[in-house]
Amino acid sequence: MVALSSCSVTKYVPDGKYLLNKVKLVSDDKRVHADSLKSYLRQTPNTGVFGAWKLQVNIYSLSGPDTTKRINRLLRKMGDAPEIYDSTLTIESCQQMTRALNNEGFYSAQVTYEEVYKRPKRVNVIYHIHSGEPYLLRNYRVDIEHPILRFVASDPKQSYVHSGENFSIENLDRERGLVAERMRERGYYFFEKDFISYSADSALNSRQVDVTMRLSNALQQSSDSLKDKVFSTYIVNRVFFYSIDDASSTKRPDTIFTDTIDDGRYVVAYSKRSLLRPKVMIGNCAIKPGELYNDHDVERTYELLNSLGPVRYSNISFRETAPGELTCYIVLTPNKRMTFQVEAEGTYSAGDWGVEVGAGYTHRNIFRGAEALSINAKAAYEWRQAGSNAMEFGGDIALKFPTALVPFLKAEKKQRMVTSTAIKFNYNYQLRPGEYNRTIAGAGIQYRWQGRNSRFSHTLDLVEFNYVYLPWVSASFREHFMGSTSILRYSYEDHFIMRIGYSGYNSNFRASQPLRNYRVIRYNIETAGNLLQGICAAANAKKDDDGAYLVGNIRFSQYVKADFEFTYYQIFNKSHRLVYHVQLGVGYPYGNASSLPFEKRYFAGGATGVRGWAARTLGPGTYRSQGGKIDVNNQTGDINLQLNVEYRAKLFWKIHGALFVDAGNIWTIRDYEAQPGGAFKWDSFYKEIALAYGAGLRLDFDYFVFRVDYGVKLYDPSLTGSDKWRRRPTWKNDMAFHFAINYPF
Numbered sequence: 001m002v003a004l005s006s007c008s009v010t011k012y013v014p015d016g017k018y019l020l021n022k023v024k025l026v027s028d029d030k031r032v033h034a035d036s037l038k039s040y041l042r043q044t045p046n047t048g049v050f051g052a053w054k055l056q057v058n059i060y061s062l063s064g065p066d067t068t069k070r071i072n073r074l075l076r077k078m079g080d081a082p083e084i085y086d087s088t089l090t091i092e093s094c095q096q097m098t099r100a101l102n103n104e105g106f107y108s109a110q111v112t113y114e115e116v117y118k119r120p121k122r123v124n125v126i127y128h129i130h131s132g133e134p135y136l137l138r139n140y141r142v143d144i145e146h147p148i149l150r151f152v153a154s155d156p157k158q159s160y161v162h163s164g165e166n167f168s169i170e171n172l173d174r175e176r177g178l179v180a181e182r183m184r185e186r187g188y189y190f191f192e193k194d195f196i197s198y199s200a201d202s203a204l205n206s207r208q209v210d211v212t213m214r215l216s217n218a219l220q221q222s223s224d225s226l227k228d229k230v231f232s233t234y235i236v237n238r239v240f241f242y243s244i245d246d247a248s249s250t251k252r253p254d255t256i257f258t259d260t261i262d263d264g265r266y267v268v269a270y271s272k273r274s275l276l277r278p279k280v281m282i283g284n285c286a287i288k289p290g291e292l293y294n295d296h297d298v299e300r301t302y303e304l305l306n307s308l309g310p311v312r313y314s315n316i317s318f319r320e321t322a323p324g325e326l327t328c329y330i331v332l333t334p335n336k337r338m339t340f341q342v343e344a345e346g347t348y349s350a351g352d353w354g355v356e357v358g359a360g361y362t363h364r365n366i367f368r369g370a371e372a373l374s375i376n377a378k379a380a381y382e383w384r385q386a387g388s389n390a391m392e393f394g395g396d397i398a399l400k401f402p403t404a405l406v407p408f409l410k411a412e413k414k415q416r417m418v419t420s421t422a423i424k425f426n427y428n429y430q431l432r433p434g435e436y437n438r439t440i441a442g443a444g445i446q447y448r449w450q451g452r453n454s455r456f457s458h459t460l461d462l463v464e465f466n467y468v469y470l471p472w473v474s475a476s477f478r479e480h481f482m483g484s485t486s487i488l489r490y491s492y493e494d495h496f497i498m499r500i501g502y503s504g505y506n507s508n509f510r511a512s513q514p515l516r517n518y519r520v521i522r523y524n525i526e527t528a529g530n531l532l533q534g535i536c537a538a539a540n541a542k543k544d545d546d547g548a549y550l551v552g553n554i555r556f557s558q559y560v561k562a563d564f565e566f567t568y569y570q571i572f573n574k575s576h577r578l579v580y581h582v583q584l585g586v587g588y589p590y591g592n593a594s595s596l597p598f599e600k601r602y603f604a605g606g607a608t609g610v611r612g613w614a615a616r617t618l619g620p621g622t623y624r625s626q627g628g629k630i631d632v633n634n635q636t637g638d639i640n641l642q643l644n645v646e647y648r649a650k651l652f653w654k655i656h657g658a659l660f661v662d663a664g665n666i667w668t669i670r671d672y673e674a675q676p677g678g679a680f681k682w683d684s685f686y687k688e689i690a691l692a693y694g695a696g697l698r699l700d701f702d703y704f705v706f707r708v709d710y711g712v713k714l715y716d717p718s719l720t721g722s723d724k725w726r727r728r729p730t731w732k733n734d735m736a737f738h739f740a741i742n743y744p745f
Contacts, residue, residue: 108132501526529558611711612692637666
């Protein structure tokens with residue numbers, strides 16, 4: 001680091017030239033946010049770590065002038081060349097920002113710049129934005145004779161243009177696009193926004209503008225045949241489906257294929273075998289023969305078809321085949337039918353290292369209806385500090401259908417969103433010598449549906465069964481964890497879970513605006529055992545010694561659980577961002593259960609929690625494990641709170657850095673004897689929130705991220721008095737390293 005910082009960032013700045021060091025935008029009007037104009041800058045400085053240290057330029061400067069040497073080429077590839085200041089680009093930036101302000105109604109705007117030269121060979125540029133008073137839209141009217149177009153364009157409820165607002169060229173252009181879109185949704189296939197224009201009239205020195213929408217001169221002066229075409233509605237007479245390896249083929253699809261399936265409305269053409277069954281293609285096509293053309297139907301069809309696993313991508317086009325009629329051509333490019341994957345990873349849990357290997361197989365079109373069959377298997381081995389080593393084997397099978405398998409649900413309603421139904425089975429066997437052998441088997445039915453633009457998605461676990469069977473438990477384990485006072489006794493007895501759950505996802509991220517701040521919300525609620533409780537109560541079923549109902553001599557779980565997660569991404573530029581994260585969760589056992597199943601309880605610490613603690617070593621509350629050992633079984637809870645703030649910055653090449661502050665803990669709903677100090681209490685829980693801080697490195701390859709985080713305890717609620725504040729943290733007790741894949745949130 002010393003060598004990097006000492007290497008001059010101006011090493012490769014030629015004499016007489018300057019490194020663009022900083023750029024600042026200053027606005028004299030609160031109505032104009034300077035940050036909103038940054039996208040119009042034609043030259044920006046090299047990014048700096050934590051906003052100052054130009055590490056990537058330092059790395060570039062370590063290279064020598066001889067580019068034939070591999071090391072010099074590598075250093076230049078990993079670093080960034082210094083941004084040499086160009087005053088002509090600064091002038092262009094002023095012009096671009098002025099034009100942008102004009103488009104928002106600030107026609108008196110001026111953007112000037114100031115150069116502040118620093119030594120050695122550096123310059124800072126300050127842009128001064130003087131907006132002036134804006135022009136306002138006084139009156140807005142539509143002067144168009146065509147009744148449908150006049151009605152569409154005059155609807156104030158669906159308009160970007162309103163009297164009293166700034167005279168914005170951008171909003172007027174958006175209004176043209178909106179009107180054209182709504183016309184095309186009414187069957188006017190050849191209508192385009194360029195057929196609409198505006199005239200504007202402004203009284204002298206009034207800064208008020210009267211705007212009139214009318215047909216463009218080009219359209220008014222065009223031939224009658226073009227006008228008739230533009231203002232004629234079109235119906236779709238037929239829809240053709242084709243599968244082709246190259247969707248960019250210049251040949252017309254109907255000249256390539258000879259074998260067809262034709263029902264008079266839909267035609268499926270193929271050479272040997274169609275990609276999908278005709279019923280599946282038609283069911284995922286919102287374009288209906290005999291109905292008016294509609295832009296929305298085209299967009300919906302793209303979404304439905306591209307969501308199918310066997311379809312790599314699709315292309316939809318139309319051709320006028322008769323007056324007032326269009327023929328639709330849908331070309332599907334096939335995806336790979338089958339994929340195989342093998343993976344291996346190292347694990348670290350409760351102080352024990354291990355290795356896990358897995359293999360997976362997926363068939364995206366098993367029955368030629370876009371049904372996806374996936375089969376996965378895994379095996380794990382763990383070297384334990386105490387006792388014999390442990391092993392685990394398992395696998396799962398899932399069959400996913402590209403539709404909602406719901407009786408009596410009409411096809412039109414299914415096409416309103418992307419839906420799927422999955423039937424799942426899983427099996428897991430755990431062999432832990434000296435403790436227990438355990439088998440976990442499960443099955444379930446899951447529905448998923450997704451709204452437009454993928455911003456909303458929903459998952460409904462209609463029913464899920466899980467059976468936990470322990471054929472053998474050691475005497476010592478039974479004594480420590482299955483005694484009458486142990487909250488985990490139920491988790492290590494044979495038990496049955498029948499649950500229903502719903503989870504949702506929402507994000508306002510836009511791929512077209514990757515530098516725009518956005519948020520992600522996840523939420524989940526599930527419940528188990530209520531139906532079984534009702535049936536057992538009505539049938540006066542058998543109970544065990546604790547008064548719990550049994551189904552086939554097996555106790556079943558009964559609980560409700562809810563989770564909420566909120567993440568906000570504050571993006572400064574492509575290399576710097578702040579991420580805020582909040583996670584809340586509550587699980588409540590009742591009726592047939594005195595505690596949540598172990599697999600449904602929360603734990604704290606670890607790579608995605610409060611990173612000053614190793615996984616499963618924090619909480620609940622002020623609880624502290626005996627002898628300083630990791631107590632996986634008792635360090636669990638029913639309530640979870642987690643707060644995180646993380647600053648992320650690109651350092652160089654694929655390497656990113658992070659600084660973070662974490663807070664949180666877990667608590668139990670009830671006061672359990674085996675977890676003293678773990679119960680949640682309103683008057684003291686805030687004193688039991690653990691704090692940690694730290695730094696991390698990430699190796700970001702876009703398709704996956706490998707990260708290392710180093711966390712340090714700041715406030716430890718399990719200690720007493722002034723020891724809670726870790727002013728002098730020790731390596732052994734107050735620090736933790738975490739190795740993980742992908743970002744924590």
